[in-house]
Amino acid sequence: MLVIAHRGASFELPENTLPAFERAIELGADAIELDVHADATGRLVVTHDPPRSRRGLPTLEEILDLCRGRIRVMVELKMPYRYRRFDVVRRTVDLLDDDAVLLCFQRGPLEEARNLRPGLLTVQHVGFGVSIRRAAGAWGVGFENSRAGPRGIARAQALGLATTVFTVNEPRRMLELEQLGVTGIFTDRPDLARRTLGGQQG
Secondary structure (H helix, E strand, O other): OEEEEEOOOOOOOOOOOHHHHHHHHHOOOOEEEEEEEEOOOOOEEEOOOOOOOOOOOOEHHHHHHHHOOOOEEEEEEOOHHHHHHHOHHHHHHHHOOOOOEEEEOOHHHHHHHHHHOOOOEEEEEOOOOOOOHHHOOOOEEEEEHHHOOHHHHHHHHHOOOEEEEEOOOOHHHHHHHHHOOOOEEEEOOHHHHHHHOOOOOO
16 A cells, blocks of 8 residues: 655654655655645745745745655645646646656546646545546545545445545554555655555555
8 A cells, every 4th residue: 555645744844845755755655745836926836725925835846856766746736726827737747757646626627637648647536526436537536534435445446446545644544444455545644654554665
């Protein structure tokens, strides 16, 4: 099961920062997850909440440069339609390496991304206005932890979709999801996940 560092090693260090992503690499995560917005000038910046100033926010390019050749990157587009004038989807897709994964809660941006770059792996978050069935075309689905039950996971697996769950920080739950055959978990504690899962590589 993939251990995906949610916004980096965000239990130890400030989330969505270069040190948090560097620490996730050190801890042996299989991938990192990060959030992308556009700031007022159109820069693609890494932050969970809408940017209110330019100060202190790393750019997507900076994070990708840090991670290139070292760890897989999973990039979540945050409310991309809010930034349509900045062409956020196309610009993000153009920056991604071949092994990167694009995530979103909305279906349209992922469809746009796949049209721009056939073969790009995408993860559709489900349960927030998008059903598992409507995730067709994506590589996988993302379940919020409290909504990730055996039936939903099995339904997604039956449709040939990879299954991911966010955000999982409890060892017992990590083991439950492993038993259900989940593809990967997003966690603030990649170190804890590695220990719980026996140090296995995803």
